[in-house]
Amino acid sequence: MTTAQYPVLPLAAGTLARAFAAILVPVVFSAKAITRAMRNRHNATVLAGLDSRMLADIGLTRSDVHDAFSAPLWEDPTTLLSERAIERRMNRAVTRVTRTAPNVTLFRKPAASRSAQAC
Numbered sequence: 001m002t003t004a005q006y007p008v009l010p011l012a013a014g015t016l017a018r019a020f021a022a023i024l025v026p027v028v029f030s031a032k033a034i035t036r037a038m039r040n041r042h043n044a045t046v047l048a049g050l051d052s053r054m055l056a057d058i059g060l061t062r063s064d065v066h067d068a069f070s071a072p073l074w075e076d077p078t079t080l081l082s083e084r085a086i087e088r089r090m091n092r093a094v095t096r097v098t099r100t101a102p103n104v105t106l107f108r109k110p111a112a113s114r115s116a117q118a119c
Contacts, residue, residue, distance in 0.1 A: 059085035
């Protein structure tokens with residue numbers, strides 16, 4: 001009776017590599033998330049150091065920065081800040097459109113002395 005010889009080492013090594021990767025992927029993902037959160041907190045801290053005029057230039061107020069830092073530690077403060085800046089930009093654009101009357105033309109062509117067909 002002959003027994004078959006199966007290569008055990010390559011199968012065991014592949015299984016071990018998959019198990020190691022299954023453990024390593026969540027660890028790497030968590031480390032990246034923590035690094036990203038720390039970087040975003042640092043960026044928000046830099047924004048908190050700006051004066052009110054500089055914050056207004058980018059569409060934020062001092063209360064926006066305070067609101068962003070009042071969020072829990074695991075939430076990204078820069079998300080709230082970017083949402084507020086975008087919201088203010090959009091509100092300014094809507095205000096500009098509603099200020100101008102719909103039938104008012106802002107630019108008028110000068111009156112031509114000859115007809116358009118003569119050109």
